[in-house]
Amino acid sequence: MIYKRSVNYYETDGMRIVHHSNYIRYLEEARCAFLKQIGLPYDKIEEMGFMIPVLEVNCKYKMPAKFGTVMNIEVKIKQFDGIKLTIGYIVTEEKTNNRIVQAETKHCFTNQNMKPISLKKENREIYETLLKYQEQVEK
Amino acid sequence: MIYKRSVNYYETDGMRIVHHSNYIRYLEEARCAFLKQIGLPYDKIEEMGFMIPVLEVNCKYKMPAKFGTVMNIEVKIKQFDGIKLTIGYIVTEEKTNNRIVQAETKHCFTNQNMKPISLKKENREIYETLLKYQEQVEK
Amino acid sequence: MIYKRSVNYYETDGMRIVHHSNYIRYLEEARCAFLKQIGLPYDKIEEMGFMIPVLEVNCKYKMPAKFGTVMNIEVKIKQFDGIKLTIGYIVTEEKTNNRIVQAETKHCFTNQNMKPISLKKENREIYETLLKYQEQVEK
Amino acid sequence: MIYKRSVNYYETDGMRIVHHSNYIRYLEEARCAFLKQIGLPYDKIEEMGFMIPVLEVNCKYKMPAKFGTVMNIEVKIKQFDGIKLTIGYIVTEEKTNNRIVQAETKHCFTNQNMKPISLKKENREIYETLLKYQEQVEK
Numbered sequence: 001m002i003y004k005r006s007v008n009y010y011e012t013d014g015m016r017i018v019h020h021s022n023y024i025r026y027l028e029e030a031r032c033a034f035l036k037q038i039g040l041p042y043d044k045i046e047e048m049g050f051m052i053p054v055l056e057v058n059c060k061y062k063m064p065a066k067f068g069t070v071m072n073i074e075v076k077i078k079q080f081d082g083i084k085l086t087i088g089y090i091v092t093e094e095k096t097n098n099r100i101v102q103a104e105t106k107h108c109f110t111n112q113n114m115k116p117i118s119l120k121k122e123n124r125e126i127y128e129t130l131l132k133y134q135e136q137v138e139k
Numbered sequence: 140m141i142y143k144r145s146v147n148y149y150e151t152d153g154m155r156i157v158h159h160s161n162y163i164r165y166l167e168e169a170r171c172a173f174l175k176q177i178g179l180p181y182d183k184i185e186e187m188g189f190m191i192p193v194l195e196v197n198c199k200y201k202m203p204a205k206f207g208t209v210m211n212i213e214v215k216i217k218q219f220d221g222i223k224l225t226i227g228y229i230v231t232e233e234k235t236n237n238r239i240v241q242a243e244t245k246h247c248f249t250n251q252n253m254k255p256i257s258l259k260k261e262n263r264e265i266y267e268t269l270l271k272y273q274e275q276v277e278k
Numbered sequence: 279m280i281y282k283r284s285v286n287y288y289e290t291d292g293m294r295i296v297h298h299s300n301y302i303r304y305l306e307e308a309r310c311a312f313l314k315q316i317g318l319p320y321d322k323i324e325e326m327g328f329m330i331p332v333l334e335v336n337c338k339y340k341m342p343a344k345f346g347t348v349m350n351i352e353v354k355i356k357q358f359d360g361i362k363l364t365i366g367y368i369v370t371e372e373k374t375n376n377r378i379v380q381a382e383t384k385h386c387f388t389n390q391n392m393k394p395i396s397l398k399k400e401n402r403e404i405y406e407t408l409l410k411y412q413e414q415v416e417k
Numbered sequence: 418m419i420y421k422r423s424v425n426y427y428e429t430d431g432m433r434i435v436h437h438s439n440y441i442r443y444l445e446e447a448r449c450a451f452l453k454q455i456g457l458p459y460d461k462i463e464e465m466g467f468m469i470p471v472l473e474v475n476c477k478y479k480m481p482a483k484f485g486t487v488m489n490i491e492v493k494i495k496q497f498d499g500i501k502l503t504i505g506y507i508v509t510e511e512k513t514n515n516r517i518v519q520a521e522t523k524h525c526f527t528n529q530n531m532k533p534i535s536l537k538k539e540n541r542e543i544y545e546t547l548l549k550y551q552e553q554v555e556k
Binding site: 287288290291292294297299345 | 426427429430431433436438484
Binding site for chain 2: 425426427442445446449458459460483484485
């Protein structure tokens, strides 16, 4: 899935480029758009009593983006075993197709008290949807 | 009360000055520090079942601040009648004493379902503490 | 002009609603989209050597927005005299048409050294474009 | 070096914990405080014509922090060869000494046009200061 997003002025810093912390937010936007597209909007997941906290972020900055730069963010499930979920992202500049950022986030699933749960046991529907999209990546 | 704060790099924008939206956040920091100082830390207020949402912000930008600028933020209760609360702020540069921002925020008090409440009826202790500090301003 | 925008997760706070400082950023987004639409994209304005700092923000919060809320932000030039510019905003929830925020920002025009300038003298084209859109509001 | 910082309300999200992107900003604050302490404040580095962009961020989230949590951020130079710089961070909760975040950022040095430079050639003073602090880590 490709999530399209352009850079806002308030997201640039004193170097006149996007502050590196903001890409972590763009990744979240792309992740939420992806979940929505596969039928699992994050607000619905929260309503069902689950949360998907971030366990780890790895982000490589290849090229700076500026105010107004249009970015395409590709989102993919890289790994999912019912307990942990790894999502991969490639952020490119639409105009040149040059890579801006390459990243990965790792997640678990918890109940509302932030206790980790097994999705396989707790919610078969979410489990199978995520599994389906992971399988498609592997093929 | 004076709240002291220096500007972080990620708070500057492409003009190399603090992005104007960040002062709204500095005001919140100063407000929380003030509430703590008068014995009403905001987390305790939330634990007691109350919230103090912002109804209005008025902010005048007098002089830009840069990365590293040390600011003094003066916080005062300007008005309080048990229902609405008006807080005033003056942000100055520590080095020159020049005025950076002059602002005002208006608030009400609500329960956890965001229904407005009368503090006079619901919590006499918070009510009287706020009143005391407002009175000191008036004299 | 109407600028459409939905709320990101990272823009909500501990009350599970959009943090009030973020609306100031949404206003900037809407303002930039408006300037682009009338043929004055902000990056071009900066390239021509001008900046449009914010002198004042007034923002009234009518109703909280949540993660996923789709907002329509109406942007209008309320006043422009070649020196100062006042822009008005009405943020509504798309689904209900209820008002979320009502706001106003005041601006001046400066050169790259942040010295205020008269747009009428310095750049007739920008001056007349802004005037044209202000006139349309007045009629 | 230990950089102390407490969590602001606007840094929490709908889960009532610090949004994961904000730690990336705390790391920057800690890094700037560290550079200042070793005699290389970042604004001075920029004035000398150098920038230290972030090439990579790796961040592991161990435990959530909440509004008001006081954090101690330990900062260390893990590696420096004159071209690339790796900095390590451990964020702990002051009260319990529990680990909140463990992270690493990688940087290079550039001139004002964002061209990578060798610090050893371009600025012996900064080079040697960084080297000195790296050596201390190794011993």
